[in-house]
Amino acid sequence: MNAINALLQLAFLLSGCAALIYQSIWTHYLGLTLGHAAYAQSLVLMMFMGGMALGAWVVSRITTRLHRPVMAYASVETLIGLLGLAFHGVFLAVTQWSEATVLPAIGSAGGAALWQWLSAALLITPQTVLLGATFPLMAAGVLRLPGSAQGRTLGGLYFINGLGAALGALLATFVLLPRWGMPGALTAAGWLNLAVAALSCAAARGMHGPESGTGPQPTPSAAAPGRLLHALLAATFLSSAASFAYELGWVRMLNQALGSSLHSFELMLSAFILGLALGGLWVRQVGDRIADLVRYAGIVQVLMALCAMLSVAVLGSAYHWVPWLMTALARSAAGYVLYNVATASIAMVIMVPAAFFAGMTLPLFTAALLRRGAGERAVGQIYAANTLGAILGVLVAAHGLMPLMGVSLMLLLAGALDLAIGLALLRVLSPGRWTPAVAAAGLLGAGTLGTLLQWGLPDRLLQSAGVFRYATDQLDQRELLFYRDGATASISVVRQHGKLVIATNGKPDAALSPLVQRPGPDESTMMMLAALPLAAHPRPEDVALIGWGSGLSTHAVLGSDKPKRVDTIEIEPAMWEGARMLAPNNSRAYQDPRSKVHFEDAREFFARGQRQYDVIISEPSNPWVSGVASLFTHEFYRRVRASLKPGGMLVQWVHSYEMSDPLLAQMIAALLQSFPDSEVYAANSADLVILAPTAELPPLSGEPWRQPLLAAELRRVGMGSPGDLAMRRLGSSALLRTYVRLNEAAAHSDFFPTVSLQAPQERFANANAALMQRLATSGPPVLQVLDCRPRPGREQGRLAVRADQMIEARQQALWALDRWAGRVIPAARGSDVNRQVDALLTHRRASTPLDADSLMLYLANLANNLLPHGPEAEQHALWDQAGWRREHPDLPTKVHDQLALYDATVQRDWPAAEAAASRLLARPAAELPPALREQALVLGMLAGKAQGQAAAVRDWEARWGTAVPAGPFGATRRFLKAWEDGGERACAAASP
Template sequence: ALTVLTGFTGLVYEVTWQKYLATLLGSHSEATAAVLALFLGGLSLGYALFGRATAWLLIRARERGKPPRLLAFYAAIEGAIGVYALLFPTLYGGVQELSLVLPVFESGTGFFFDVLLSAVLIAPPSILMGGTIPILTLVLSESLDTATRVHAWVYGFNTVGAFAGALLGGFFLIPALGLDKVSYSMGCINICAALVFLILDRTTVQTVSGAEDEPEAVPGARVPGYFVLIAVAALSGFAMMTIQTVLNRIGGLAFGASIFTFAMVVAVFVFSIAVGSLVVSFLPRISSRTIVATQWSLVLFVVLLYGLIPNAPYYAHVARSLFQPTDAAFYSYQFFSFLGLLAVLIIPIGLSGALLPLLFHHLRQTVGDLGTTAGSLYSWNTAGSLLGALLGGYALLFFFDLHVVFRIALGALVLCAGLLTVLLLPISRFAALVLVVIPACAGIWSLPEWDPERLDSGLFRTRQATALSYSGADAFFGNRMRRIIFHRDGPSTTATVREGRKNDERPGFSLSTNGKPDGSLVGDYPTMALAALFPALLAEETRRSFVIGYGTGVTAGELAALGEMQEVHVAEISQAVMDAAPYFEVGNQAPLASPKVIIHRSDAYRSLLRAEGLYDIIVSEPSNPWVSGVEMLFSREFLGAAKDKLTPGGVYAQWFHLYEVDNEALELVLRTYLSVFDQVSLWFTMQADLVIMGIQDSDRALDVEAMRTRFQRPDLQAGFERVGIDNLAAVFAHEIIPLGVLNALDLEGPVQTLRHPRLSHLAAKAFFRGKQATLPEVVRPESVRVGLKNSLLRKLVEGKPLPPVVLGVAATENCRFDRGNTCATFIAKWMHEHPFSGQLARVLSKLRKNPRVASELRGDFIESLVVFYNAEQKRMRLEPAPLAKTLNKTRRYLKNFNLVVPFERRALDRIWRACDTPPCEEPRLNLEARIGPLDLSPPRLPNS
């Protein structure tokens, strides 16, 4: 049980450290590579050090004629791990401060120094964890005959605990407790385990490995084939860690690159390794042929796996289509996906897990010292794993795509099998090389490349079965192809450029990262352009700007096109995205050709913290928050850093979306913004795309005359015209929630922080459901008062009622971007005030031609909204209504409510007065608890 428990804490530490280092290094992929490398490197050094330490303790104990007290030694190690875990959050804070004062290095050199900083944090506990297997193998082995079984047992059950830690840490512990509390909790577990081992040391008579009949220890270097076995252990570690990092990326392409995918792949690996090790413990006899056959079987199954990988997104889609998009089905789907991965990987990964126990069995009779034997094997295997994490998981991807890196790992496995064949079977080196190794390597390099059309298809967003979902991968993909003109696997990102539909102004190129569409020059142009233009209109000056995420380059291009702009700094972490950038120069104002644009190949957090000077505009366009590593850009710490880098009249703008997210995640984001910025406003760019703007100076951000002057600048006008906006009223029609309104809402709850990340967990679950979030209700009287006062559209008409021309512009702008409900509200307001307007009829007829909003513009629907502007009873003529009808009207009132043209509150009161039966009393009280009393006088318009 203690062995399982220590394995559990070890993987929880690994998952937790990965989240810590993602903040320190600024990259999920770099953090994963660094954690794997340092964790495994520390284990390697620990295996070696503690293998030798146990041998020294045994010699000393024999010389003194006393038991070696290895359990007490191991208790001290567990206790030290626990104490370090309790100190880790404090140590991390110090290292993070140190990282910010160090000079900035480019690419590979920078990553090297990042790894050194990370080593300061996680190398010490990792080395201590390396004592588990060599010490417990020695303590629990009664004789050499049982050593192989005990060793496999220790390794296997320790890995079972690690499997549980990987799942529980990623899925539950971190979202529930936060990083610091998880570290404290695991530290307490280690300290408790240390106390138990100390008690066992005092109550157990320790005899180690049948010392009386143990053969004289022989130095490993003098054992025939010792260096070959060490080389096999190292090569195997390199190959399997490289394969794991590649499969992490494939998992992201198949299931979506969420935190759950990473945890699931790691869990499958450690569970399969545990199974392979435990199987060895039950083998009645182990021959040399068994060892060789195991390794060649591993090669065969990895080759079969190579052939399955291109269709992984299809298989994941089929699995996803079997589950309904509900909360109840989320964990069932994750478990089913885990079982599917396990079914595919358990044999090859299990075979790899059996290798070290098999090699230990071969060496144990000749080396004699069990602790040193286990320590040496695991040390070299883990050293190879370290290289696999650094090279296969990072460095090689600067030069090769994923399928090439996978082939390199496969070649290493072939070399392992060839070395074991020569060492353990009666075959000459030449014969093995000519007849086995060379043909196998040639076969590997003749394998077909992975098809990016399939791997980068982004099927994880297709939740429902299609007509061809169950017809096989070939039939399914044969009907979905779009021409890929660029594909590149980088260390952190797989980037793909596709050619799609085009318009008269620009080609239809689109960018996908890790299989997820992240922008196109046609459909997404308004969002990417307006993310730059809205803050440019509100900011006092437009001289310096900072863009987080290059993407298609549209935002950077629009900012660089402004005449006053002097510098546009862009932080882009993915080299693959920058390699794809030239394809978009034909439609994004060519930012790469502009001397104003400065690209920083680095993460946004550290680039911003280290940036010199202040910025008038900061625009953040991250990927969706369910993507691993993105939630950092929504944290209170990051927003605080951005605020500190703004000029007094500056604006921070961040893209967010309402699709594939829920209200809980949206409100978490808004609460976090409000905890940093005193004034926040929300604007729409498309039907479900938002720009959240944090304002430094609210007075300047409400100065409509200054904005009118800026809008008359030819450069800013040209930018808005590129998205079809030619007047200031149309711009202000995009404002959904004016400044100060969110502050008036009751958005109680936690905020997103780096030490307690919640957003990616919430967003991943919401992504599974695929629903659309709704903005917070702004119907309370205080919200309406602030909204009417600060609405830029109302300030444009100097606080007077909106004239028909402005109502028409606002309605048209909302309908143009498929916001049918808001469009209908403006039409209803117009119809209420000018019911016989011929201009209204013409505008409404034109807007109804858009099929995506036609249902909201039906005559009966518009008339049902007009009722909400009639406050007088004599005009409403309400008949007694049942509760169901009253609730339907209330939902329509709340869904279509707009702060610029708010409905009459008394109209809703009249509706509920008509519902006068006893069942109506409690629902009305619940409604008033949400939005305030219904019978208040309407708020007066400013200046009216």
């Protein structure tokens, strides 16, 4: 029998693993129809528990009549596995039918939401009901084995299943999803269930005779089983509700400390489940030696309440631990692994003590009923009540208590509920009177609750500080103006260094400066999101925005009289309420009657297809935030395109900070599938704006500047004319296609959530997807030659916003040319470029010039800064060989070749540029600095492309590339090769 028992234990371990794989992956699937991860997580949790409660209740009514419960268990596992293998196909069929037929036929938002929730629930109900049947069936089979002891058996099953569940949550997110995506992860879980069924069949065949022996015999008791049953069913129902309120509250507060990423959530979930499993292990070890199980359960409830309430104070300390952790760890892949280990450790410190006691309750209550004569049916009844309580806990906590009283008070209330349950068990059932121990427990719990209410609540200013991002818990110069725990996130508004910052779970979403102060980079982004479509679309009458944020984008759109209706879709009402604190910057968003806000998920909103738009502006949160990456998939962009009128356009924000080029390329590849004629703009050094039309784009008009209020707001952020907007254009769809090709990026998909999986690590490592901005701001004029990026005049490009790398580079180039021409510029405008110019001026006027190599390096560095930016005539004065000959007639020929290369490039004399580059590269390697050789190689390639040479890049690499190792221009060379490999035509080749 020991071998059979071991086989069944292994099967139940694997069953728990598969169950949590389903729960984790179902959250991703249902998030595609319900939207925000918080809603999907709560629904999956409620349906998961509800289905299991129903399954357990059904089995509880028939288990005593089953002669071979292990064979029945194997049959159930087989059905679960088959449904798991079929789930992806069923999901696609149902959602396609829903979007094509059902949702368009439903008139109201409420009806559509009801259908979305109902259809999502029905998708997972069959498997969840079957999953609920597994525990009572397995328990019945193992309890009938000779020598089974109730406490040891039930505690052991609960532990082994919980351990498998904890492993399953980690396996799903860290192994299966990255390798095989959502369909592959479900397939793996399905085959795991089939393996469990095979193991169970083998164990059942090894049992001698029918499994339905008599089972453990109940012992007589003074307490009536009926009264005890009702009391323990109520206790497990309420205790389970409190436990899941703990889980949701802990996760929300840990998100503020550790970040709201998918990895963090799964690590927290695993820590919670591990605590439950360890509680089952404890009961397995000591359960059969406990004389009074009900009294023991009452003590457990009191201890759980104390640990849960104290966890609030421990959570407050976590906001101080994380900054130290972020400072200590290297921002690398290895550092991120350690960060995840630390995340799991912090989660265990906070969660495991209370979860440990929570894990003891179900086996204790079940064993108590079995010992008092309730029979096998009690296993299913207790399990059903426990799971129904979990549904209540999730529903009331997420959608009632958390928004009403906040996370901290909700956790304390749940702890008070557990304390009351424990006292009731000790006072009413065993021993039935107020003993000194019971009174002491009550006083201790009440004292703990009062102390925490007075002194132990976390500092809300610290909760909003984003310690996981900024690695500091210093609150100097921070003033909390607004804080609210919403159903999906905690929103705060803080005044810091004169700016107002609105944040979600501690992550800043926007920062606005007072109107009398210099604006920040976020403001230029939000103003560009509004100005681009207003300048590009001839009649932007119906406009939709995804994400309220600060409200400034909505405000800016309403600065024009062209829009007739502006719908803003925001998932969290607390965000809309908090952004009121940012007035008057966003006042039109709240006061203009054209402004309508919809508190729902964007995917669901557009899936209904009730209205089509001329312009949709998408400005969600960062893609590393759990649930947000689904707004950057090709399936979502296909849905957005269907919501646009003919000639409509999408305006998509995406950041380049905390993001790698390969990952950004996946999101751009997804967008290009539905919007192949897109263009990309740089709002500032860190934010990109993609203008994605459904038809050919007309030239940008001056419409936004014909609106007086909007024109003044645009001037404030440095966009005083259409030319200022145009100079921020990085390139066309050819640039974006080449960028995707260079990074070998597959389109980001709903079912392969690579962004959700990879972006948290890139955020941690401070990655930077800066290639497109670098191509525009320094080095050879790649984008001007290949993609018609305009070379603006002096009147364009006023530096109005801090951290605007493109405009800063432009200004530095102009100041350098001013210095060269002898025009006086303020000393404060000194820079490396100006120092290079000063060195060259000194050299030209010196009687003893610099050596040729040093001079060539100065010239090469200066060319990198001037070629993409400076006006042609002014640069010609700098590179003109005749002027240099007058000052230094003895300059080496190679210097004149270098000057000729730059001058020909500025004047777009491509044959001359090609010849000068060839002359430089033909010289022995020792005669030229390596950086200059690579610069000449790239300029030669550009000259060839500008003359229409289809294979210019390959030819130049074949001729000179092996002698020029990849250096500062290595990425540029790869970009040029990708451009040529895609058959893209150079803009200059088509220009007169």
